Amino acid sequence: xxxxxxxxxxxxxxxxxxxxxxxxxxxxxxxxxxxxxxxxxxxxxxxxxxxxxxxxxxxxxxxxxxxxxxxxxxxxxxxxxxxxxxxxxxxxxxxxxxxxxxxxxxxxxxxxxxxxxxxxxxxxxxxxxxxxxxxxxxxxxxxxxxxxxxxxxxxxxxxxxxxxxxxxxxxxxxxxxxxxxxxxxxxxxxxxxxxxxxxxxxxxxxxxxxxxxx
Ligand SMILES: C[S@@+](CC[C@H](N)C(=O)[O-])C[C@H]1O[C@@H](n2cnc3c(N)ncnc32)[C@H](O)[C@@H]1O
Numbered sequence: 001x002x003x004x005x006x007x008x009x010x011x012x013x014x015x016x017x018x019x020x021x022x023x024x025x026x027x028x029x030x031x032x033x034x035x036x037x038x039x040x041x042x043x044x045x046x047x048x049x050x051x052x053x054x055x056x057x058x059x060x061x062x063x064x065x066x067x068x069x070x071x072x073x074x075x076x077x078x079x080x081x082x083x084x085x086x087x088x089x090x091x092x093x094x095x096x097x098x099x100x101x102x103x104x105x106x107x108x109x110x111x112x113x114x115x116x117x118x119x120x121x122x123x124x125x126x127x128x129x130x131x132x133x134x135x136x137x138x139x140x141x142x143x144x145x146x147x148x149x150x151x152x153x154x155x156x157x158x159x160x161x162x163x164x165x166x167x168x169x170x171x172x173x174x175x176x177x178x179x180x181x182x183x184x185x186x187x188x189x190x191x192x193x194x195x196x197x198x199x200x201x202x203x204x205x206x207x208x209x210x211x212x213x214x
Contacts, residue, residue, distance in 0.1 A: 007188035009046035031078035037121040037151035039188035055115040102131025117148040137168035148203040
């Protein structure tokens with residue numbers, strides 16, 4: 001069954017805003033619908049839109065309107081849904097392609113040097129954490145100034161990526177939600193994130209000078 005969610009992000013003075021439509025399919029594959037961490041990442045992007053101007057951006061799995069989008073190569077329906085989401089939002093220039101975390105396939109090598117990597121709720125299944133950071137570290141090695149901005153939902157306080165970040169020469173710094181006014185209810189005009197604890201991380205190389213946007 002196909003449904004659609006709609007989100008709305010606007011400036012405090014309400015002069016400028018954006019509507020994002022996300023077609024969803026009620027399906028057990030978890031890339032087919034929007035998760036609570038996604039509106040928080042979208043809100044961060046909206047608040048920091050100046051940082052994205054002229055930058056090469058990719059998003060691993062889909063949500064935003066402004067980046068190239070990726071989902072697992074073996075999930076063609078997820079990729080089709082990513083494409084549908086670009087189409088309904090009139091985003092013709094966005095490329096959708098499959099990459100699978102931890103796999104060094106031709107699609108991964110085809111990617112240009114990127115400045116910003118986005119990912120909402122990719123730290124979902126602990127068995128994937130090492131593979132995600134392998135892919136992120138590969139992308140960041142091509143541009144050591146690159147940043148991976150990611151939101152995730154707290155599912156267990158015992159989960160940690162600290163050791164894996166060290167293994168891949170990366171560093172993660174938490175960006176508190178209150179820094180970009182996402183510690184409120186009704187983010188993006190939706191109650192999806194309200195009753196969940198969401199965190200936001202900036203992941204860079206260990207050498208990168210931290211200058212996280214607020
Ligand atoms: C919890 S969902 C989050 C979806 C979306 N980003 C959101 O926040 O609404 C996790 C996503 O990871 C993708 N995924 C799962 N395993 C993967 C893998 N090994 N490589 C690449 N993507 C994967 C799924 O297809 C799904 O889109």
